[in-house]
Amino acid sequence: MLVILGIITFVSLIILLASYLTDPRRLLNGFLFNTFFCLFIAFCIYLAFSTDIVILKIITIVPVLILLLSISTFGLFALCVGLFLNARILMKKESRRFANSLSLILAIFLLLLFLLRIINLKQFLPMYFEPLYGGSYLIIVYFFLHLTNFLTAYLLYQFNRPKYNQDFIIVLGSGLIKDKVPPLLASRINKAIDFYWKQSTVASPPILIFSGGQGPDELLSEASAMQKYALDKGIPPEHTMIEDQSVNTFQNMHYSKQMMDSVKGSQYNSIFTTNNFHLFRASLYAKKAGLKSQGIGSKTALYYWPNAMIREYIAIVAMQRKHHIIVVGTILGLSLLLTVLNYYLLNQ
Template identity: 55%
Template sequence: MLLIVGLTIITFIAFLVSYLLDPRRLINGLLFNIFLFSSMITIVYMAFSTQNKFLIFLVLAFILLISLVLIFGIYILIVALFINAKIVMKRESRTHSNLLTLFLAIGLIGCLIVSVIIHKMNFSPEVNTLLSSFPVIGMYYLFSVFNFIMISLIYQFNRPKLNQDFIIVLGSGLIGDRVPPLLASRINKAIEFYNKQGAVSTPPKIIFSGGQGADEKISEALAMQRYALEKGIPVEDTILEDKSVNTLQNMMFSKKIMENLIPDNYNSIFVTNNFHLFRAGLFAKKAELKSHGIGSKTALYFLPNAMIREYIAIVVLNKKQHAIILSLIFIASLILSLVQFVIPYL
């Protein structure tokens, strides 16, 4: 009993130390999931060792839920993805980035069809061993997605102190010269923090960061500033950074502005939508900017597409790591299949 509880405590401490050292680490999601798994084992053990009826009920209910997810989860997910795709196509433009739930649903159906075909084919044991690498790869990415979702959720709980010198608002595209709702939510979040800090101390400067796209009449920074001025923010408390074209440049160019104004130590936060918060934190880390973010709300129907896009971007950022792991899985299955083929001839 003490060993199991102790393991749970150790896994939580490991997560907490890692998170406090740097919240912007993907491994924090893995460590928290290990803690959750350890906690579940502890609860199961306590339930049956103490014969506590309430705990036993919770455990059995959880087992039933997991069983239903394992049996019907992929089918429920496919239906939910199609429903979401229909809603997004009705409310948003039909760009590739807005159709990711549709593509994922079609991809999952394709995987189911291929798995049924493979199951019915009479392949040799060696070929089956080689083909087994694909389910393993699927499980690896499922595990990776779960870790990403967990750290993305945890990072939402960042609550910066009301002692900031700067707030960086990250741009996200305009409609001509107009601030769309997605970007407006970021500015509103920055204004909310600005007013909250201004009520107790000196308000921070707001840096509006974003250049001008090919289809935009003005820079994102200028459009954001105009929006903030209409909301009552004094012009002297606004700063324009209108050269950046991506999130990394948002961080790098804003950092230069802040260092020019306050060469020594300064406090800063950045504002973006909640789905983009963790990846923006990774870019802040890459730019060597000691800044964490606060997230503005996003329409629920838009979140699935946004989270898929964020995960793909995270995979691209860590493509070498993924390539190495996938190669190892495939090599291991290839070696096992060759061993199966050779053994009968020895």
């Protein structure tokens, strides 16, 4: 049994590496890593309890206990408290816009879920409602597993390190304050500038493409403001280009690809820079636009990360909405059918 489990774990690792090295821009990589991790933990537990080595048993039991604690009622409550505290800090440091209230909304939702688990709503429902209750719980589990796969894929993508052989660096816009580059956008430009100078020491310098249109409350396009920022930092004008028609990340990639194709044809290397929380989703848009570009991310303030990741996950779900509608619709449809059958049978 131990040998079979070890072989299965090793095969899962090979599949993970093959998928990630082929293309790190896959949500599938998160699922494959989580599968490998669970198999590896199971292998270690089986190995530990097949021997008399106490330290090995402790090493394997501790992560399992942490995992069980994190998904328990206590873990759910601790997450709620953390999200409420984060929402308070975020709204104090940033603005009270809806986009900055996502961690607060999630905290309220989890608190309600926490209370429902304590109350055990099931005991107040008629027996024939059990399938519908179970289906609702199954949907929550489905999105929890999907979120786990997304977070793992996101973390794995952070280890991506492009080579210093790029022809272009696409800098993605994120909005201006009038005509000024705000700190969030500046961090993206600085990341590109840092890569530019590092590559310049070992190869030909890349061309920086600043991508972003002009918003209704902005005095000039994001691309123009970003270019000016980079020129002030010492980047030569001939090593910059601007793309000022895009209004979202997909258009950033699409229009930038058109510019690169017009300069180099189809044979070139390119990367993009954005904030690390936006990195994985941006890579999916790059793939959708037909670019082989990988990304590098600039650091984001720790307090901003939870709210930003919630927004990223919502956007990822929206990108795959047809798939999720099918899954959720199937679960609800079967649950409703079983509920009707239960009602019919119980009232015979």
